[in-house]
Amino acid sequence: MTRARWTAETTPLPPHALAWLRDRVGLGEPLPEVPVEAPDSALSEDAFTALEAVCPVSVDAGDRLARAGGLSYLDLLRHRGHGEPAVPDGVVRPGSPDQVVEILKVCVEHDVAVVPFGGGTSVVGGVEALRGDKSAVVALDLGGLSELVSVDPVSRVAVLQAGVTGPEAERMLGEHGFTLGHVPQSFERATIGGFAATRSAGQASSGYGRFEDVVESVRVATPVGEWVAGAAPASAAGPDLKQLVLGSEGLFGVITEVSVRVRPRPRDPRYEGFVVDGWEAGADLVRALAQDGALADVTRLSDVDETEVALALAGSRAGVVKKYLRFRGVKNPCLVILGWECRSRATTMRALAGRKVVRLGGAMGKSWLHGRFNGPRQRDALIDAGVCVETLETATHWSRVSELREAVKTALRAELGDPIVMCHISHAYETGASLYFTVLVPRDLDDPVRQWERAKVAASDAISRLGTITHHHAVGRDHRPWLAGEIGPIGTDVLRAVKDRLDPAGILNPGKLI
Numbered sequence: 250m251t252r253a254r255w256t257a258e259t260t261p262l263p264p265h266a267l268a269w270l271r272d273r274v275g276l277g278e279p280l281p282e283v284p285v286e287a288p289d290s291a292l293s294e295d296a297f298t299a300l301e302a303v304c305p306v307s308v309d310a311g312d313r314l315a316r317a318g319g320l321s322y323l324d325l326l327r328h329r330g331h332g333e334p335a336v337p338d339g340v341v342r343p344g345s346p347d348q349v350v351e352i353l354k355v356c357v358e359h360d361v362a363v364v365p366f367g368g369g370t371s372v373v374g375g376v377e378a379l380r381g382d383k384s385a386v387v388a389l390d391l392g393g394l395s396e397l398v399s400v401d402p403v404s405r406v407a408v409l410q411a412g413v414t415g416p417e418a419e420r421m422l423g424e425h426g427f428t429l430g431h432v433p434q435s436f437e438r439a440t441i442g443g444f445a446a447t448r449s450a451g452q453a454s455s456g457y458g459r460f461e462d463v464v465e466s467v468r469v470a471t472p473v474g475e476w477v478a479g480a481a482p483a484s485a486a487g488p489d490l491k492q493l494v495l496g497s498e499g500l501f502g503v504i505t506e507v508s509v510r511v512r513p514r515p516r517d518p519r520y521e522g523f524v525v526d527g528w529e530a531g532a533d534l535v536r537a538l539a540q541d542g543a544l545a546d547v548t549r550l551s552d553v554d555e556t557e558v559a560l561a562l563a564g565s566r567a568g569v570v571k572k573y574l575r576f577r578g579v580k581n582p583c584l585v586i587l588g589w590e591c592r593s594r595a596t597t598m599r600a601l602a603g604r605k606v607v608r609l610g611g612a613m614g615k616s617w618l619h620g621r622f623n624g625p626r627q628r629d630a631l632i633d634a635g636v637c638v639e640t641l642e643t644a645t646h647w648s649r650v651s652e653l654r655e656a657v658k659t660a661l662r663a664e665l666g667d668p669i670v671m672c673h674i675s676h677a678y679e680t681g682a683s684l685y686f687t688v689l690v691p692r693d694l695d696d697p698v699r700q701w702e703r704a705k706v707a708a709s710d711a712i713s714r715l716g717t718i719t720h721h722h723a724v725g726r727d728h729r730p731w732l733a734g735e736i737g738p739i740g741t742d743v744l745r746a747v748k749d750r751l752d753p754a755g756i757l758n759p760g761k762l763i
């Protein structure tokens with residue numbers, strides 16, 4: 250596993266995409282890759298021996314570097330030698346929930362901080378190996394908790410261990426005829442425990458729900474013992490404590506098992522492309538679908554910039570599509586992708602009737618489906634080509650969606666000059682929607698780290714004025730400065746009180762969330 254790239258093999262950008270980038274964005278200089286070294290491990294011999302008595306532990310430099318941070322743009326730069334990665338002093342690999350409980354006891358005893366590490370796909374510094382005030386820090390790699398524990402086909406509930414990855418969950422559930430339907434763009438690497446710890450949202454969230462919507466219960470190892478939260482499909486037995494664990498980002502305990510609602514595998518999934526004229530018309534359309542109960546499982550609206558890029562990257566087909574759209578009188582094309590897996594296509598199509606929507610058909614839908622995981626790979630290629638590329642996300646109410654989109658674009662332009670800022674809605678609700686931004690700008694070779702840090706602060710200030718600091722990437726270390734403003738001092742105190750009760754020694758994931 251490498252932290253510097255999404256996959257071992259490079260996926261080069263096609264020549265037409267490179268030519269378009271050079272023309273529209275301008276390419277920076279390729280970044281020289283500087284070898285990164287791990288500092289010596291600070292794990293004491295006593296701590297190492299006590300941990301090893303429970304499960305395998307490694308202090309190998311390669312193992313530690315492979316778990317030094319997540320996969321944000323700045324993480325990737327650090328692993329190419331620009332900026333300092335926080336490297337854990339050891340990697341601990343439990344094989345069962347009971348071993349996790351034991352490890353936490355040992356870490357309390359030996360003053361060792363613990364960073365739960367699922368797929369390591371955090372883009373907000375959630376898996377930074379920060380030591381806090383402890384003598385050492387270990388990455389708790391949950392890859393060994395990789396089983397489907399049980400399936401209840403009558404209730405349609407399955408129990409999965411925390412380290413199961415997205416593809417493995419689908420493979421194992423598929424053998425029973427079920428799907429979880431949770432497919433974020435990080436699907437290939439991210440884990441069930443990570444989805445739960447960050448309240449993740451998949452691409453078909455309008456149909457299957459966000460991850461917290463599918464969780465029935467969680468099994469959590471805490472430094473004060475094991476805790477199971479959630480007992481029934483619905484309950485009025487006080488506040489929903491499992492919701493306190495969901496989104497706790499490894500600060501309250503280590504999630505070892507998650508019981509989830511599953512659905513029969515879709516028999517005839519269908520994805521189609523449409524185009525509307527202009528962002529406002531598109532946002533109105535998605536709002537109407539959400540408020541009339543007519544959303545497709547996958548409902549995505551790209552703004553003009555994102556649509557332009559999608560068409561530019563599509564190569565030769567783009568010319569034909571553009572010609573057709575001109576013929577249909579579309580001046581500002583905004584691409585809409587709709588996909589039906591469990592919801593009714595007929596309901597959506599009835600709601601579309603009478604609206605000014607151009608149908609591009611199944612080929613465009615299929616093209617989105619085939620490219621749905623390309624983002625991370627293309628990001629590697631873009632970084633190689635001298636581009637600063639990163640994403641931002643938020644959610645807000647419908648009445649503020651367009652204002653927030655403009656505010657983020659303005660903030661980024663003020664910091665970055667003339668970047669391309671693409672935006673899409675990928676998760677829609679009756680009362681509002683998420684906004685997801687992708688930023689492309691030639692990388693500043695003198696100080697590539699500071700270039701993005703400044704832009705991120707400006708964009709986050711704009712986001713937090715008008716929406717939530719995060720819709721699905723979570724808080725981690727990077728969004729922490731904005732959380733208190735969103736939840737207020739009492740909210741912060743509540744989280745701190747829970748943390749103090751469950752983790753009195755403060756070993757779990759220091760420096761994140763609160």
Ligand SMILES: Cc1cc2nc3c(=O)[nH]c(=O)nc-3n(C[C@H](O)[C@H](O)[C@H](O)COP(=O)(O)OP(=O)(O)OC[C@H]3O[C@@H](n4cnc5c(N)ncnc54)[C@H](O)[C@@H]3O)c2cc1C
Pocket residue numbers: 319320321364365366367368369370371372375376391411432433434435438439440441442443444445446447448449450451452497498499500502503504505624625721722723725758761
């Ligand atoms: C290219 C890319 C695309 C992405 N797309 C999406 C997307 O579409 N939707 C989305 O929601 N997110 C997305 N993300 C963000 C990220 O993938 C999610 O936050 C994901 O849920 C993290 O899962 P993970 O297993 O990789 O967790 P990690 O990155 O390993 O950990 C994330 C946080 O959870 C904690 N944690 C992990 N496992 C446990 C556990 N078992 N118990 C307690 N705490 C734990 C960690 O300490 C950390 O704070 C994307 C990231 C990348 C790099």
